[in-house]
Amino acid sequence: MTETSAGPRKLGNWIGGSWKEAAVGTGQAEVRNPATGEVLAVVPMSGRAEVEDAAAAALLAFRDWRKVPVPARARLLFRYRELLHGCRMELAAILTAENGKCLEEALGEVQRGIECVEFAAGAPTLMMGSQLPDIAGGIESGMYRYPLGVVAGITPFNFPMMVPCWMFPLAVACGNAFLLKPSEKTPLLSCRLAELFAEAGFPPGVLNVVNGSKEAVDALLEHPAIAAVSFVGSQPAAAAVHARAAAAGKRIQALAGAKNHSIVLADADLKAAASQIAAAAFGSAGQRCMACSVVAVQESAAEAFMPLLQDAAEALIVGDGARPGTPIGPLIDCGSRDRALKLLELAIRDGAALLMDGRRGEWNSDEAAFLGPTIVVEVTPDMAIWQEELFAPILCVLTVPDLKAGIALANRSRYANGACLFTDSAAAVREFREEMDAGMLGVNLGVPAPMAFFPFSGAKSSFYGDLHANGRDGVEFYTRKKMVTARY
Structure with a gap:
């Protein structure tokens, strides 16, 4: 240089x-x-x-x-x-x-x-x-x-x-x-x-x-x-x-690219799951191919889980990553932020709702590329926000009746990089391992990235x-x- x-x-x-x-x-x-x-x-x-x-x-x-x-x-x-x-x-x-x-x-x-x-x-x-x-x-x-x-x-x-x-x-x-x-x-x-x-x-x-x-x-x-x-x-x-x-x-x-799903079953440690998912979805401003992009919550656990997820997301401070105690930094540039916002606005127009709106905050700036943790509910698989890789701190939430439905939902995606399951059931873990398309699977953790001595084994697109x-x-x-x- x-x-x-x-x-x-x-x-x-x-x-x-x-x-x-x-x-x-x-x-x-x-x-x-x-x-x-x-x-x-x-x-x-x-x-x-x-x-x-x-x-x-x-x-x-x-x-x-x-x-x-x-x-x-x-x-x-x-x-x-x-x-x-x-x-x-x-x-x-x-x-x-x-x-x-x-x-x-x-x-x-x-x-x-x-x-x-x-x-x-x-x-x-x-x-x-x-x-x-x-x-x-x-x-x-x-x-x-x-x-x-x-x-x-x-x-x-x-x-x-x-x-x-x-x-x-x-x-x-x-x-x-x-x-x-x-x-x-x-x-x-x-x-x-x-x-x-x-x-x-x-x-x-x-x-x-x-x-x-x-x-x-x-x-x-x-x-x-x-x-x-x-x-x-x-x-x-x-x-x-x-x-x-x-x-x-x-x-x-x-x-x-990726569209990584996490599935939360009712028998999971819901508080731990919420903390892990928030970190996986919003860490690095969502700009990682192993980020959690969609969480499918078992219907019987949704009422208890959603407040925990929101609390975990709200605890994350947004700002300059060089400042100690600031876990969420900016996106790489304003163009990346604006692309994600367009998909977010399109989803809202099509019927999705915001549980948490990361567009609002003291970090907003035309010069800096900040977007706070954003949680989108009432999402459906026909929406672009579910289908496309966002590469932003935006998490989509859907509910499913059981594990089989959660796996089927994730496998509808053209991507198959990573997926995680939160459960206390060994039988559920085995079914998840055998039936999920994704090449990198996590159990009761948010980012299942392998160490250097194992392959980074994404599949499909x-x-x-x-x-x-x-x-x-x-x-x-x-x-x-x-x-x-x-x-x-």
Whole structure:
């Protein structure tokens, strides 16, 4: 990154181990603090020329990096892990400034990113193949893992630490070189990750960062040297990226949108359920693909549950995430807030009602992107507010007669990322596990996101591809297999 004496920082691209300015005439965008409107940096809208330079640097680095012994790669990752841990407060502060989430959640995200590096540092075990000494008389066979080459990641604004760390640590542990295109709305964290990566001792070109938007994405998807692309973003973008990358012959995993349902049965601890659901629905201003978007309450529990839910939501303070004791920060920008408000207003027009109206509060501002916790009742599945991913602190509430109806309601959604059940019944848990479409399930908790050593296993329109991010799926995604059959 470069500093300017008169105004915000001017970002470049991390290519071949150093910062490079974008080509003359390249457009720019402002990176703003969504809580204050302050301009934090100016980011280049890089295009094909910058992607070409980064791909060339990655390809050059790959030739030697793939030959580095796997334990030596792991030792560099351990070094990187220690640097990240030592800088965790700095990283969280950057995250809060550019994304808006509260400092406590930012620290949690930094920890999740570090855990991804810890998992990748297990590369000596993860890269093991398998052998069978006697497949026939005097003949043996073995499977060996090799890196793909140059791989790319396209990451969203809502988790600028964790999602890049889903990708490049494991990819480079497997012997690949990596090209990262972070969200143009939150590029600062990725820039710092690249600097610390170099400080850990990784060779130049193993990790490259190209800042930009659509033109940079198009160039990545079309570049012949890039063997695989990992993407996280909205459902329409994921579908388009998956189709284009597959058509270009690339390996692709595209993690998409969500409409996560929680089901609350009458035998649950209703107070605990209300607290968990409020945190899951409104934390990070609802801007996470594992956020609770719909709660289906068993009819016999609704009268007792709804006041508890409202109390839990009202206890959440809205404001600048950098201020201690402020759990709910702003949305990423005013455009995101306004899109959610349009869907909210449409639902009210179609007969929904507000139990809690987050549009009203001292946080309202034309410059800052705040929306308080909002609870919408009398929602029906034919409403857009039930069907669409909102990515905002808006929770829809419906009632259902029983668990079977709750599962059927959730499974009507085209999305199948996560779902949660609140109950004290083991039989209900089993039925939920067996019948729910969602790929990540929670029982008596609000956010069922798996740890780095398990796959992030969304389904239906929440995921495009065959191999998920993280866990053994991630290893499979970033490696290819060679089978050797031999007689000696």
